[in-house]
Amino acid sequence: MLRSIGRLVHHQYALAAVALVVLLAAGCDEQEPLPPDLGLPKLEIHIAKHNLDKVKRKRGEALARGYLESSGKDYVPASIQYEAQAIQGEIRLKGDWLDHLRGNKWSWRVKLANDNAILGADQFSLQHPRTRYFLHEWVFHQMLEFDGKLTPRYEFVELWLNDEYKGIYAFEAHFTEALTARQQYPEGVILKLNEDGFWEAQNHRLRYGEDVAFDLPDFEAATIEPFQKQRVKGDSLLTDAFMAGRQRLEALRKAPDLAAIDVNYWAGFLAMVDVAQAYHALRWHNLRWFYHSHNTYLYPIGFDGYAPTGVYKWFRGDFLGQTGPKGKQLALREEYFLFSLFNHPDFKEAYRSYLLSYTSDAFWYDLDKRIGIRLEKLQIAMKEEFPDYQYDYEEFRQHAHKLREAVLAYDFERAAPFTYQHARKIKGNDCVTRVPLPSIALKAQIDANGKQVSLKNFYCQEIQIEATGPSKNKPLHELKEPITLTPFEFSQEMAEINLPLPEGDRFIFYSIAGVDYWFKEKVNTWPAPTTDLIDSWELQIDTTMFQIMGDTITTNTAVISLEQLQVIPGNYLLLIPAGTTINLSKGAALLAYGAAELLGTKEDPIVIDSKDHTGKGVHFLQVYSATVRHVIVRNNRSLQTQGLQLNGAMTCYGTYIWLNNVQLENIDAEDALNIIHSGRVKLDTIAIKNCTGDGLDIDFSEGELSNGTFTQLGGDAIDLSGSTFDLAQFSIDQITDKGISVGEASECSIKHCSITETNIGIAIKDGSKVNIDTTMITNSSYGLAVFTKKAYFSEANANVGDCSFQSDVRQTYVVEKPHLLIIDGELARHTHEAKMLAPIFYPPVE
Secondary structure (H helix, E strand, C coil), X not given: CHHHHHHHHHHHHHHHHHHHHHHXXXXXXXCCCCCHHXXXXXXXXXXXXXXXXXXXHHHHHHHHHCCCCCXXXXXXXXXXXXXXXEEEEEEEECCCCHHHCCCCCXXXXXXXXXXXXXXXXXXXXXXXXXXXXXXXXXXXXXXXXXXXXCXXXXXXXXEEECCEEEEEEEEEECCCHHHHHHCCCCCCEEEEXXXXXXXXXXXXXXXXXXXXXXXXXXXXXXXXEECCHHHHHCCHHHHHHHHHHHHHHHHHHHCCCHHHECHHHHHHHHHHHHHHCCHHHHCCCCCEEEEECCCCEEEEECCCCCXXXXXXXXXXXXXXXXCECCEEEECCHXXXXXXXXXXXXXXXXXXXXXXXXXXXXXXXXXXXXXXXXHHHHHHHHHHHHCCCCCCCHHHHHHHHHHHHHHHHHCCCCCCCCEEECCCCCCCCCCCCCCCCCCCCCEEEEECCCCCEEEEEECCCCCEEEEEEECECCECCEEEEEEEEECCCCCCCCCCCEEEECCCCCCEEEEECCCCXXXXXXXXXXXXXXXXXXXCCCCCECCCCCEEEECCEEEECCCEEEECCCEEECCCCEEEEECCXXXXXXXXXXXXXXXXXXXXXXXXXXXXXXXXXXXXXXXXXXXEEEEEEEEEEEECCECEEECCEEECEEEEEEEEEEEEEEEEEECCECCEEEEEECCCEEEEEEEXXXXXXXXXXXXXXXXXXXXXXXXXXXXXXXXXEECCEEEEEEEEEEEECCEEEEEECCCEEEEEEEEEEEEEEEEEEECCCEEEEEEEEEEEEEEEEEEECCCCCCCCCEEEEEEEEECCCCCEEEEEECCCEEEECCEECCCCECCCCCHHHHCCCCX
């Protein structure tokens, strides 16, 4: 039965494409634009005739093949008109199945040039609303956002193509840094499994009438790739983040480990999919992940929840985590990859809790308040173009009610487990394809030194490695003796062979029995991982320096020296008493995942030093609370190891953060003190001096700072991103860049502040709102600057009162269109057109 279900999954895609030929023809008659009061954004796209002809040829090829095969070479220039702006960019056809190309509403992928953005996205898709089942997808995205789950922005727009009205389109942001920034996640890498093998299997079915997808290891053979490859390759930190994320995903693909994931996030994500019945989002070739370098976890990104014809459910049961009395056996590794999470009691309990939360009356009441009015307008808009369409929100709620009853009736504690046993055993000549499919055969991975490749065979026969070469047509270096790789079998551990690779060679050539020509595989040049990732659950301390007292870890003596990374899991309290001196050497760092109390006094402060200047600081990650009083941190660096990338010499990431009388000096790091994702922060009497980077960096946090001094810093004194903060009673002096930088939709008040000797006294950027009062700025190039750095944010505004600028300030203020600056109740004139200031303040690195 499971094998039949597996085949049905792949057939449903083709059936949906055929069935939609007639459906998609509907709504192709000439349409009139919507009434203005419905308020949908309007996009006009212009493509030159010769470029549109190229697009039409590509569409014709897809219709003949049965699906669209896209590449970067398919883009053509385009001009996009949005809110009276003419924005240049590139455009190509988008989608896999033909439902994206039927009729006159084709799907598009758009990339904007010159750091432009539309609806907060610099890259996005435009598609017929039916391709994602109309309003169901929009509601799914709203639910994910409502609960803090990563998802691309999904809206509806009206579209004109070369002055021809095309009607309502679904607008979906692509997987770029704009996606994570919008939802207040740090800059990082988004990963996916390459789906070429899946489409090669579909191509085989369409050409030969044979569905081979169930019998091929397309999921197992899929390579892991980042989005925005060139951006990732050009940034060493992003490259390292991708390597760590790939290592996490490879491990999860084999056997999910709760130590490697954010249990609450994943459990809530899968419960949300259940409530919305958005199961299409969980097919392996639709899944996307964000690697979070502050905790080394992978976070699934929710999108593409529905097939064009509606709910896409491939399993039996009321909800994902439900098994039968004898458990449930899965025949596909791509399913076990997710379902095996429910075999962990902790995960199962969190999942049950989220199911009950998302099906409660309180949740639906809050969701109604958030989306009710917008949903009603969208229903009216859809009716204008699709008169027969009806979205039944009440039916959606009734499903949640029935799901709740099923969850309450199910015994999670006694539930039998999910197991995996692939029903197919491919051996010898028992192959479903006569020759290897390119993406489901040999895999070649370069090692960290670029000197050899590891080789794995995913084909169902032996293959012989014959030669290597610099290009696909030049097998220049033939092996003296061919190397044999055994056939792939689902039930056995994958065999792997290492082969020296001549310098400059990038292709492996191989043969199979019965075929008189060689096949080729390009070497994957992303280097293999070389380090274990941090394990936040494992206690790792020097017991000669620390002692364990029940659930508390404290120091053995007043003076301790550490030469390795110390990791304290979340079930311990780190307690460091007054008068303790800690010397970090040889790259050592102190990392606490539980509550922390560093309780120095004025007379006996705690000193965290690094005499050899290699120490990597003290960090409190995902803690419930951290109290740090009378602590001096000096001569330290940031921590970047085992998949972690922390920018500060001190990092605070938790619910309650209290820092009182804390000094950081002589810090060689991007940030001296970094506050991240912290809900309640109180900073009192903070002194940061003589550091190479920023002094205080506050990301996605809420709280207050009073009494601070920031002196001799190589970056910004205070940098806020996506935060709500009150700053009062502090001084800033001798700062290379900005005294205060407020960006990424922060909300901030600044009072009783003295700023001197900076490039920019206060910068307000990217959708931020700032109130400034009783502030003096002296000896600076610019007093205030209001401008755009990241185009996917909206305009910023600043309200300034009782702010004095001394004569040595070269320019009192600069403000770009369309941002707002109000000084003493008067609207300041714009000094620059849009996007003129960022190149001045952030010149490109040569």
